Amino acid sequence: MKSKKQMDHSFAIQVKDMTKTFKIYSDKPSTLKERVVFWNRNKKEIRTVLENINVTIHKGESVALIGTNGSGKSTLLKLMTRIIYPTKGSVTTNGKLTSLLELGAGFHPDFTGRENIYFNASIFGLTREEIDARLDDIIEFSELQEFIDNPVRTYSSGMYMRLAFSVAINVDAEILLIDEILAVGDQHFQDKCFQKLHELRDSNKTIVIVTHSLDSVKELCHRAIWISDGKMRMDGDSKEVIDAYLEEVSR
Amino acid sequence: MNLFKELYQYRELLKSNVKKEIRGKYKGSFLGIIWSFVNPLLTVLVYAIIFPYILKQDQPNYLIFLIVAIIPWNFFTTVLNQGSTTVLVNGNIIKKVYFPREILPISIVVSGLVNFLISCIIILLFVLFGGLGFSIYLLYLPIIILIQFMMSLGFVFVLSAINVYVRDVEYIVNFVLTLLFYATPILYDASLIPARLQWILNLNPMKHLIEAYRAIFYYQQSPNLVGLLSLLCIGFGVMILGYVIFKALEKGFAEEV
Structure with missing residues (x-):
């Protein structure tokens, strides 16, 4: 239990010294027999997906998580949703949260x-x-x-x-987490979604969005976080971060 | 306290899950929900016809003797069998959305409870028209049901959580329940078991519950009150312990299912 003093009510999501590792089994035992018989054969590899992430997202912010495939941005979103939990460190959310991770x-x-x-x-x-x-x-x-x-x-x-x-x-959640779903739907509906997201942003909701459609997100989000190989590469104004990211990718 | 707050907030999910469990089970069948009552009755009928032949027994009203035990037992096994797989079969939702995971085991046990309460009407009808009548001791029924509810919930918490990591649990549960059916005085009276083996029988919490049901419905006696009180404590303990274990294991659900 956290004491009242430690709680800072101005943040919506706080990620502190957070590391997430996955155990990757080459042949995962899921039954008792396999566990007993192949107890010494469990080749498991520990893969660090996110390393030492520190992010504080304040109420009313709209943030884009960008990065190449497999960089860990969707994992970060899942951690914020409380579907999975950090290996080290903590993820704290404050407010009613809705996620749209998969259709x-x-x-x-x-x-x-x-x-x-x-x-x-x-x-x-x-x-x-x-x-x-x-x-x-x-x-x-x-x-x-x-x-x-x-x-x-x-x-x-x-x-x-x-x-x-x-x-x-x-x-009517206070925090909306969206993962790469706006790609579906025709232009008309996409525009409508973005318009709605703009509305929500302007009504002081917190939005975190993972996306590859960088142009549309540049307008929507004022802040972008670039994640590369499980580490925070850059965090700041969305235009600056996205430009830097595009420059690196095109090289 | 946080648990109750969250459960209250998610009460609609709990409600629709319970409804889905009750209605969805026999979806597409002709008789639908009626099956949940016809089924135990048919089982009872089979035992009532066969057992007097192979087992020397002199219980008067053997049919009622059976019904008052098999229907509660049915509640117990259905809930445990369904409950042990509930987290696993809902894996696709667990991986995609956050919601209090304990909703899953709770809705299984609550739907079992609803079914059981309706089945209790069958018991009462049989008791009434079977010539036994009601006794004042029926007032103990809510307590006995509460004990069974808490105990089942505790077991379901543990089993559903472990089954995510070790998939054998559902098969082991299946087997143990079959075994336990014969180790519980359902088809027979506990007094038929030799005195030196009674202590084994007494280890089984279901034995005491079934005897309590039988006391109030069939023998029209007061159940063993000291035993009932200690069962109440045990049931509560099992439920809390189960919840704690479930909570400890739940963090890995999305990665393991």
């Missing part, structure tokens, strides 16, 4: 769009009344009015994404 996490293919809105929103911690109140907004934003009572297995991937995004964005 339609927890969507049930046989349920209708409407039922899935309820189910998905309840995973984000909303109560029935809260969902009822938001239902129209969610459906309207998704532009799926005619399909909302069809099972989601009949949806195209674009429709799926629209539904998932509409739920997550209408949860």
